[in-house]
Amino acid sequence: MFSRHVDRRTVLLGATSLAAAAAVPTPALAKGSVTAAIYPGTWDEAYRSIVAPALKKAKDVDLALEPLFAVDQIAKAQAARGAPPFDAFVLDPGPRALAIERGLFEKFDASKLSNAAKLPAGFADAHGVAVNTQIVGIAYNPKKVPTPKSWKDLFGEPYVSRLGLTGFQTTFGTLSLIEIAKAYGGSETNVEPAFVEVKKALPKVAAVMAPAALPGLFQQGQIDICYTNTNNVASLKARGVDIDFAFPEEGAITFITTLHIAKGAENVENAYAYIDTALSADVQAQLMKPPSSMIPTNKDVVLAELPIKSLDELSKMRTHDWSKINPLRAGWIERFNKEVSK
Amino acid sequence: MARRSTPAEVSYKLVIGGLAGLAIAILVGPILVVLITSLTTAPSLKFPPPGLSFKWYEALFDPIRSRHIHVAASNTLWVAVGATLLVTLLGVAAAIGISGKRGVAARALENGFLGPLVLPTLAYGFAALMFFSLLGFRPSLPLLVIGHAVVIAPFVFRTTMASLTQLDPSLLESSASLGAGRFTTFRRITLPLIAPGIAAGAFLSFIASIDNVPVSLFLSNARTDMLPIRLWGMMESTLDVRVAAASGVLIASVVVLVVVMERLVGLSRRM
Amino acid sequence: MAPRRDGVEWPLAGPLGLAYTAFFAAPLLLLFAISFYDDSDLTRITGSQWVKFFSDPFYLSVIGRTLQLGAVTVLATTVLSFPLALVFCASRPSVQKLLLLIIIMPLLTSVVVRTFAWIVILAREGVINQAILTLGLSATPLPLLQTEFGLVLALTQIEMPLMLLPLITVMRAIDPNVVDASRALGASRWRTFFQVILPLSLPGWVAGATLVFASSVTAFISQSVIGGGRLVFLPSVIWQQSMVVYNWPFAAVAAVTLLVTVLTGICLLAALSVRLAGR
Numbered sequence: 030m031f032s033r034h035v036d037r038r039t040v041l042l043g044a045t046s047l048a049a050a051a052a053v054p055t056p057a058l059a060k061g062s063v064t065a066a067i068y069p070g071t072w073d074e075a076y077r078s079i080v081a082p083a084l085k086k087a088k089d090v091d092l093a094l095e096p097l098f099a100v101d102q103i104a105k106a107q108a109a110r111g112a113p114p115f116d117a118f119v120l121d122p123g124p125r126a127l128a129i130e131r132g133l134f135e136k137f138d139a140s141k142l143s144n145a146a147k148l149p150a151g152f153a154d155a156h157g158v159a160v161n162t163q164i165v166g167i168a169y170n171p172k173k174v175p176t177p178k179s180w181k182d183l184f185g186e187p188y189v190s191r192l193g194l195t196g197f198q199t200t201f202g203t204l205s206l207i208e209i210a211k212a213y214g215g216s217e218t219n220v221e222p223a224f225v226e227v228k229k230a231l232p233k234v235a236a237v238m239a240p241a242a243l244p245g246l247f248q249q250g251q252i253d254i255c256y257t258n259t260n261n262v263a264s265l266k267a268r269g270v271d272i273d274f275a276f277p278e279e280g281a282i283t284f285i286t287t288l289h290i291a292k293g294a295e296n297v298e299n300a301y302a303y304i305d306t307a308l309s310a311d312v313q314a315q316l317m318k319p320p321s322s323m324i325p326t327n328k329d330v331v332l333a334e335l336p337i338k339s340l341d342e343l344s345k346m347r348t349h350d351w352s353k354i355n356p357l358r359a360g361w362i363e364r365f366n367k368e369v370s371k
Numbered sequence: 372m373a374r375r376s377t378p379a380e381v382s383y384k385l386v387i388g389g390l391a392g393l394a395i396a397i398l399v400g401p402i403l404v405v406l407i408t409s410l411t412t413a414p415s416l417k418f419p420p421p422g423l424s425f426k427w428y429e430a431l432f433d434p435i436r437s438r439h440i441h442v443a444a445s446n447t448l449w450v451a452v453g454a455t456l457l458v459t460l461l462g463v464a465a466a467i468g469i470s471g472k473r474g475v476a477a478r479a480l481e482n483g484f485l486g487p488l489v490l491p492t493l494a495y496g497f498a499a500l501m502f503f504s505l506l507g508f509r510p511s512l513p514l515l516v517i518g519h520a521v522v523i524a525p526f527v528f529r530t531t532m533a534s535l536t537q538l539d540p541s542l543l544e545s546s547a548s549l550g551a552g553r554f555t556t557f558r559r560i561t562l563p564l565i566a567p568g569i570a571a572g573a574f575l576s577f578i579a580s581i582d583n584v585p586v587s588l589f590l591s592n593a594r595t596d597m598l599p600i601r602l603w604g605m606m607e608s609t610l611d612v613r614v615a616a617a618s619g620v621l622i623a624s625v626v627v628l629v630v631v632m633e634r635l636v637g638l639s640r641r642m
Numbered sequence: 643m644a645p646r647r648d649g650v651e652w653p654l655a656g657p658l659g660l661a662y663t664a665f666f667a668a669p670l671l672l673l674f675a676i677s678f679y680d681d682s683d684l685t686r687i688t689g690s691q692w693v694k695f696f697s698d699p700f701y702l703s704v705i706g707r708t709l710q711l712g713a714v715t716v717l718a719t720t721v722l723s724f725p726l727a728l729v730f731c732a733s734r735p736s737v738q739k740l741l742l743l744i745i746i747m748p749l750l751t752s753v754v755v756r757t758f759a760w761i762v763i764l765a766r767e768g769v770i771n772q773a774i775l776t777l778g779l780s781a782t783p784l785p786l787l788q789t790e791f792g793l794v795l796a797l798t799q800i801e802m803p804l805m806l807l808p809l810i811t812v813m814r815a816i817d818p819n820v821v822d823a824s825r826a827l828g829a830s831r832w833r834t835f836f837q838v839i840l841p842l843s844l845p846g847w848v849a850g851a852t853l854v855f856a857s858s859v860t861a862f863i864s865q866s867v868i869g870g871g872r873l874v875f876l877p878s879v880i881w882q883q884s885m886v887v888y889n890w891p892f893a894a895v896a897a898v899t900l901l902v903t904v905l906t907g908i909c910l911l912a913a914l915s916v917r918l919a920g921r
Contacts, residue, residue, distance in 0.1 A: 064594055070608035077439065094439075095592055096604050104888040105592070107682070108500065112509040114592035196871070198886050235766075236788055237871035241607045248415055248610050250767040251787060268414050268610065359887050366882070367700045370874045379830035390725035397722070397799045398744055401759035402751065404769060408762060418762045418769055461658040468654025476650045480659060487666065489852065491860035491904055493877050494897035495669065497884050501676060501894075502669035521666045524658065582752040584863055589884075602754045603863065618755040625750045629743060639742040 062091040063299035065117040066105075069096035069241050071264040072119070075321035080303070083312050088302040098199050098240065099124035106133050106291060116294035117303060119160070121200035122284050123351040123358070129156055135290040141301045144308040147327045157289035160307050161316075162324040162343060164336065165201045166281040168262045170253035172271045180205075180212040180277045183254065184226045192234045193252030194227065196365035197358055199240045204282045204349060205256035206361075212279055218353050220361060228368055237369045247272060259336050260322055267320030274336055283346040285326075402622060409615035416612060427616040437613065440601060447598040450512060451580035454519040455527075459573045462528040467561075470535035481532070488525040492585035495522065500589040510592045518586040523579040527572030530641050534568025535561075567636035574632050578625065670901075677894035684890075691891040695899070701879070705899060708859055708875045711793070712907060715858035716805075716851045718798045723805040723850065727813050728839070745810075749803040757867045760796040761787065764868065788870030796868045797858045804857060805850035812846030813839070841918075848915035855907045860900065876900040 063084075067073050073096045081092040097105065099120045106113045106128070113133075120128060128134060139145040139153040152159040167177050174187055182188055197203045206223045207215075213222035231237075235252045244261060246252045248270050262274040288307060290300045306312055313325035318334060324343075325332075332339060404418055409427060411420030431437055465484060469477050487495065499518045508514060538561065546556040587597040602618075605611040632638040652659075680686040695701050730741050748756065763769045764786040771783040786792040816839065824834040862877035869875070876896055883893035 064592075069604055073604075073608070093594060093596075095596075096608070100886055104885050107888055108504055108884075108890075109509070110504055110507075112507070114510050114594070194871075198882075231872075238788075239607075239866060239871060241604075242867070245416075245607050245610055245761070249417070249761065249765040251765055270415070359889075362882070362887060366874060369872050370700065370703075371872050377830065379832055383831035383835075387725040387728055390722055391729040394722040394726040394802060395741075395744060397795070398748055398802060401756060401763060401799055402747060404762055405755055405759045416758070416762055417767070418772075461661060465655040465658035468651035468656075472650050474649055480650060480655055483662065484658065486662075489856040489904065489908060490670075491856070491877070491897075491900050493860050493862050493880060494673065494900050495666070497880060497893060497897055498669035498673035499665070500884075501890065502665075502672050505672070517665050521662070524662075528658075578750050582750070584753050585860075588862075588881075599752050599754045602752070603757075606754065606758050607867070614754075614758060618752070618758065621755060622747075622751055625747070626743075629746060629750065633739070633743075639739070639746070 061089050061299060062093060063117065063296045063303050064093045064095060064115045065119070065300075065303055066097045066102045066115045067094045067119055068098060070244060071260040071321055074264070075260075075316055075323065076307075079315045079321075080307050080312055083309070084303055084306045087306055088299075090299045090302050092303060100198060103128055103131070103133065107131060111293045113291035113293055116291055116296045116300040118157075118289040118291060120157075120287055120289060121163070122287075122349070123200055123203065123355055125156070125287055125289070126351045126355055128289070133292055135292045135294060135297060137290060142305045142308065144305055144310075144327060147310065147329050148308070149326070149328060152285070152326055157287045158304060158308065159285045159326045160288050160304070161286040161326060162283060162340075163201075163286055164259045164281050164283050164324070164343075164346065165204055165256065166259070166277055167275045168247070168255055168257045168265075168272055169275060170247070170271045171273045173253040176273075177254065177275050178278050180209045180279055183209070183256070184230050188254050189230050189233045190235060191253035192230065193236045193238055193243060193246055193255035194230075194234055194369070195238055195240045195243065195255070196369070197361040200284065201256065201258055201282075202240055203354065203358060203361070204284070204347075207349065207354070208277070208279065208282060208347060217349055218357060224364065224368060227365075231369060259324075263322035264320045276336075280345065280347045283343050283348060405615060405618045406622060409612075409619035411612060411615070414612060416606075416610060416615060427612045428619070431613045431616040431620070439596065440598070440605075440613065440617065443596040443598045443601040446512065446596055447581055450515045450519055450597070451577050453512075453516040454523055454580045455573055455577040457516065457520045458524040458576055459527050459569065462524050462572070463531050463565075463569055466528055466531035466535055467557075470532055471540075484528050485525045487522045488529075492522050492583075493588075496585040496587075496589040499586065503590070510590055510595055512595050515587065515590050515595055515597070518590050519580045519583055522583065522586055523576040526575040526579060527569065530568045530572030530575070531565060533641065534565035538564055568641055570636045571632065571638050571641040574628070574636075574638065578628075581621075673894050673897055676891055677898050679891040682888055682890045691889075691895045694892065695895045701896075704874055704876055704879060705903060707873070708877075708900070709903060709907070711790075711797075711865075711875060712855040712859040714790075714794050715797045715801055716854050718794055719802050719805040719854050720847065720851070722798065723802055723809055724840075724843075726802075727806060727809045727843075728835070730810055731813050745803050745806050747803075748799055753800070753861075753863050756800055757796070757864055760792075760799075760864075760868055764792045764796070787868060788872060790869070790873060793865065793869040793873065796864055797861060800861065800864065801854040801858050804853040805847070808849035808853075809843060809846040812849075813843050816842045844915065844918050848911055852908050852911050855911065856904050859904055859907070876903065 067076050073094055077094055084090050084092050095115050102118050102120065103124050118128065134156050137155055137157050139158060142158065145153050145158070148159065167183065169177055174191060177183065177188060183192055195202045197206060206220055207217055209226065210216070210220040210223035213226060215222040236246055238246055243255060243257060244265055247255070247265060248268070259274050262272055265272045288304045290297060294300055308327055310327050310329040313327045313330045316323040317325050317330060322335060324335060337343065408416055408418050408420060410423040410425065412422035412424045412426065413420060431440065434441065469480055496518070503514055542560055543556060546560050582599060584599045587600050591597045591600060602614050606614045629638065676684070677691060678687050678689045680688050680690050730738060733741065765771070766783045770786060774780050774784060820838060821834060824838045829837070860877055862881060865873065865875050866878050876899060879896040880893050880900065883889045883896060
C-alpha cells in the first residue's frame with residue numbers, strides 16, 4: 030500500500046502542478062479592444078472572419094464577439110443594470126424599439142463615422158446605424174420536397190411532416206408566424222389563425238425547436254423545411270447541406286438590422302471604430318459574398334451573388350410595425366410554449 | 372456449491388447478463404461515437420463518417436482560426452484551477468474542523484456543505500447572477516471562480532471527510548503523547564494519510580469546474596467566455612465539426628487523468 | 643491535552659461556512675425574496691407571480707412532468723444498474739478496474755460532449771435509426787429525438803454512474819457468507835437476489851436514487867437539446883423567463899419551485915429508506 034513517503038510526494042506533486050497551471054497568465058484582452066454582441070451562427074462566423082481582422086488591421090482594435098439573439102441581448106443588458114456585458118448591440122427593429130424604451134443605448138453620434146455619408150437617408154439616427162438588411166422566407170431541402178410557393182404550404186403535405194417550428198423568441202420567428210397568420214386571415218396584431226394552424230399541425234411536424242437549433246436539425250436530416258433568413262440558408266449550403274431559399278408568393282419579409290452602442294459601455298471609442306469598419310464598403314462587399322450573403326447598406330457596394338438583384342426588390346416585401354407587436358410578444362411566447370407542450 | 376443448470380439459473384444469467392451488457396453499451400457507446408465522429412473528413416457531424424482524418428484536430432489547434440476556442444479553454448482552465456485551490460484549502464480545513472465531532476452544529480454543517488450536490492445548480496446559477504448584478508458587479512473571471520467554487524466544494528469536502536473517518540485515532544493520540552503539538556501532528560501524521568483522499572476530491576472538483584455549464588451559463592459573457600458554453604453554441608448554430616475534435620481532446624485528457632489518479636491515489640475507492 | 647473536542651472547531655470550519663453563507667445561502671434567499679416581487683425592476687411586492695404560476699394548469703403540469711421525468715429516470719437507471727453492479731461484484735479485480743473506468747467516464751465528460759453524442763445517435767438519420775432500417779425492423783425511421791423516450795435514454799447514460807457508484811460500494815460490503823448460505827439452502831438465483839441481495843443493497847440504492855433524481859430533474863441542456871421545444875420542464879421555464887422574457891420574479895418562482903421539488907423527492911426517498919430499514 031502507499032507508504033507515508035509516497036503520500037507526501039503525491040501531495041507535493043499535485044500542489045506543484047496546480048501552482049504551475051495557475052501561473053498560466055490570464056488571457057487579458059489587448060489594450061485596444063471591444064466586445065460586441067452578435068447573432069449566433071452565420072453572423073458570428075462572418076464577423077469573426079471578416080470584420081475582426083479588418084478592424085485589427087485598420088484601427089488595431091481586438092474584437093470579441095458574444096453570440097446572442099436580439100432579445101437575449103436586451104435581457105442580458107437589463108440584467109446587468111448599467112454595467113453592460115458588451116459594448117455594442119446588433120438588433121432587429123422590435124428589440125431595438127424595446128431597448129430605446131428602456132434606455133439601453135448610448136446616444137449615437139453618426140458624425141463620428143467616416144462611412145455615415147455612404148448610407149441611404151434615414152439609415153443612421155441618434156440611436157444607431159443600419160448595417161444590414163435581412164430577408165426572411167422559407168428554407169427547404171430541394172432533394173426531399175418540391176419548391177414551396179406560399180406560407181400556407183408549410184402546413185400541408187408533403188411539407189408539414191418535415192417542418193421545423195420555432196416560436197416567438199426571435200424576430201424571424203415572430204414575423205414568420207405573423208405572415209402565416211395573415212395568410213390565414215389574421216393581422217400583425219392578431220396571430221390567432223397561426224396558433225390554430227400550429228395546433229392542427231403539431232401531431233405531424235418533424236420538430237419544435239429552439240431557434241438556434243435550426244441549422245443542426247436541418248443538417249441532421251431531422252427537418253427539411255422551416256422559416257428562416259437568407260443568411261442561414263447560404264451558410265448551410267456552403268457546408269454541403271441540401272438547402273434552398275424560397276420567396277413566398279404573399280411576399281417575403283424584410284427588415285433592417287442596426288448596430289448600437291450600449292449605455293455604460295467600457296470601450297465607446299472602439300465601438301465606433303467597430304461600427305465604422307462594419308459599414309465600410311470593403312467589409313460589406315466581403316460580407317456580401319457566400320457563405321454569409323449579407324445584403325449591404327453601404328451605397329458604394331455593387332450587389333452580386335445575392336438572392337436579389339437590386340435593393341428595389343426589397344420595397345415589394347413585407348415590413349412591420351413593431352410598436353404594435355412588442356407589447357403582445359411576451360404573451361405570444363408564453364402562449365406558444367403552452368400550445369406546443371405535449 | 373453444486374452448479375445447477377435449472378431454467379431459473381439460465382434465465383437469471385441471461386437477463387442479468389443481457390441488462391448489464393446493455394448498460395455498458397449505453398455508458399460507452401456515445402463516447403465512442405464522439406471519438407469516431409471527430410475523425411470525420413466531412414464538414415458535418417454525421418455518423419458513420421465517410422472517411423477518417425485528423426483535419427478537425429488540426430483546425431482545432433490552429434491558433435488563428437480557433438483563437439476564440441483557445442481563449443475559452445484557457446478561461447475555463449484558469450477558473451477551474453482557481454476554484455479548485457480555493458475549495459481545497461477551505462474544504463480540507465472545514466473537514467478537519469468537523470470530522471469526528473458530535474453535536475447538532477457539526478451535523479448541520481456537514482449536510483449544509485454537501486448541499487450544492489443535490490440542489491439544482493441551474494437555480495443557483497440564476498440566483499448568483501441576480502445576487503452579483505444587484506450588488507453591482509460586472510461579470511468577470513473572479514466571479515466565476517466564486518460561483519464554481521460553491522458548486523464544486525462538496526467533492527473535496529466529502530472525500531476528505533471520508534479519509535478522516537478512516538484515520539486511526541490512536542495514531543493521533545500517540546503523537547500527542549510523544550509531545551508533538553497539534554500542527555506538527557497534522558503536518559507529519561494526518562496530512563500524509565489523508566493526502567490521497569484530498570487529491571481525489573480535488574481532482575473531482577477540478578473536473579466538475581471544467582465541465583460546469585449551469586453556473587457559467589448565467590455568469591459568463593464574451594469577455595469571460597467558457598469552453599462548454601462556447602462548444603454548445605458551436606454545436607447548435609454552426610455545426611462546427613471542431614466541437615467533435617474538442618470533445619475528443621477532452622475525453623482523451625480525462626481518460627489519461629483518471630488512469631493517473633487511479634495509480635496515484637486509488638480514485639475509484641474514494642468516489 | 644487531547645486534540646479532540648466535541649464541538650465544531652470554528653476557526654477551521656468557519657471560513658468555508660462564511661463562504662457558503664455569503665455566496666450560497668444569500669443568493670438563494672435573494673431568489674426566494676425576488677419571487678415575491680411583481681416586476682423585474684423590483685418596485686412592487688405582491689406575490690402576484692406566485693399566484694400566476696400556481697393558478698395556471700399549464701405550469702402545474704410542468705411541475706408534474708418534471709417530477710415524472712425524475713421518477714422514470716430513476717426507474718430506468720435502477721433496472722440497468724442492479725445487473726451491472728451484480729456483474730461487477732462477480733468479476734475479477736482486473737475486470738473490476740476496467741468496469742470502473744467505464745462507469746466513471748460519463749461522469750467526467752462534459753455535458754456538451756454527451757448531448758451532441760446523443761443527437762448523432764438519436765437523429766432521424768442517426769446511429770439507431772440506421773441500424774433499425776438496415777435490420778429491416780421498421781420501414782421508416784423512428785422519432786427518437788425530441789421524445790421523452792429519447793430523453794430518458796440519454797439521461798440514463800448521464801445518471802447511471804451516480805446510481806452505480808453508491809450501489810457498488812454497498813453491494814461489495816455484503817457478506818458473501820449470507821449469499822452462499824441462501825444458495826446452499828436451495829434458493830434459486832432469483833430468490834437470492836430479491837430476498838437477500840436487494841434488501842441489503844437498499845441503502846446504496848437510496849443514495850443513488852437521490853442523486854439521479856436531483857440530477858435528471860435539473861439537466862437543462864439535455865432536456866432542451868434532446869427533448870426539444872415540446873417537452874417543457876421547470877429548468878427551461880427558468881431559463882426562458884430569466885434570459886428571454888426577462889421576468890425575474892416569475893423565473894424566481896419557477897426556480898424556488900424546482901428547489902422544493904427536488905427537496906421533496908429527496909425527503910420522500912429518505913423516508914422510504916427509513917421505512918424499509920425498519921422492516
